[in-house]
Amino acid sequence: MTTQILDRPDSTGQATGEEQVLVTLTVADQLCGVPVLAVRDILGEQTITRIPLAPPEIAGSLNLRGRIVTAIDLRRRLHLPPAPAEQPRMSVVAEQGGELYALLVDQVAEVMSLEASLFERNPPTLAKNWAAFSTGIFRLDGRLLVMLDVSRLLALGEKG
Numbered sequence: 001m002t003t004q005i006l007d008r009p010d011s012t013g014q015a016t017g018e019e020q021v022l023v024t025l026t027v028a029d030q031l032c033g034v035p036v037l038a039v040r041d042i043l044g045e046q047t048i049t050r051i052p053l054a055p056p057e058i059a060g061s062l063n064l065r066g067r068i069v070t071a072i073d074l075r076r077r078l079h080l081p082p083a084p085a086e087q088p089r090m091s092v093v094a095e096q097g098g099e100l101y102a103l104l105v106d107q108v109a110e111v112m113s114l115e116a117s118l119f120e121r122n123p124p125t126l127a128k129n130w131a132a133f134s135t136g137i138f139r140l141d142g143r144l145l146v147m148l149d150v151s152r153l154l155a156l157g158e159k160g
Contacts, residue, residue: 020116024109024145025092028080030130031145032105033112033138034092038150040100041093042108046071055156059104062091069093069100077153079129096154103153114138119147 022033023042041064048060048071059071071091075083083089083106091102118138122131126146133152138145 018116019113020119021111021113022145022147023092024112025090025105026107026109027074027078027105028083029106031109031140031143032148033145034094034103034148034150036111038094039092040095041091043091043093043102045088046091046102057156062102064093064100064102067100069102071102071104072153072156073104074153075104075106078133094150094154096151101154103150114140114145 021036023036023039024031024033026032043062043064046062048062050060051058054060057073057076059073059076062069062071069091073082075081087106089104089106090108091104092108093100093102095101119136120139121136122134123137126134126137130146133148135147135149137147
């Protein structure tokens with residue numbers, strides 16, 4: 001694996017060349033990736049203010065350098081069990097429609113550059129809650145990396 005960043009992203013923020021550069025993260029012990037170009041910031045544990053009457057996947061809002069950011073709990077969005085109360089969560093900040101959103105994840109790992117030829121479509125055995133928000137997978141040393149579609153995750157009017 002190399003760390004070369006390609007300069008020609010397509011409309012989804014993914015590299016169109018020979019490699020895809022990803023930010024890797026975990027949600028409920030599942031390794032995931034999002035295109036690095038879709039990520040604005042990565043934050044540690046933040047104070048989140050609950051928003052009354054918001055859908056359950058909206059954890060609340062947080063303040064990022066004076067901007068209000070909607071925090072989305074990826075565990076809830078993916079219909080997974082909640083994180084243990086004592087577990088610190090991290091935020092991957094993305095932008096859509098001029099608004100900032102923080103995707104709450106269990107952990108952010110590293111930036112990886114993977115060969116595009118290793119990318120595969122979702123296998124039929126991938127759970128429906130994951131497949132609804134995934135563009136495909138990478139198989140890494142006995143571990144499955146699920147590529148998350150940030151725009152689908154942020155389409156809050158739609159169910160996964």
